[in-house]
Amino acid sequence: MLDQEIQKKVQKLPVDRQQQVLEFVEFLESKTATGPRSKRHNIIGLLSDFNTDITEEKINEMRREIWGTFPEASR
Known part of the structure; x- marks a missing residue:
């Protein structure tokens, strides 16, 4: 349901804004791909x-x- 809502909203945007959405999604993917932050040491x-x-x-x-x-x- 959420993915369909996102898709509808993105399709209404101009192409340059769609490109920005794509870049932002790729940015979010890269942040989550790095995994959890390392534990701080004393x-x-x-x-x-x-x-x-x-x-x-x-x-x-x-x-x-x-x-x-x-x-x-x-x-």
């Missing part, structure tokens, strides 16, 4: 082989250093 786990000691405080300190003067730099 950054600490990714760095575990480097024998680093990254703490939450170190991360917060780096954020303050990097973003601390951000509004001033954009003036």
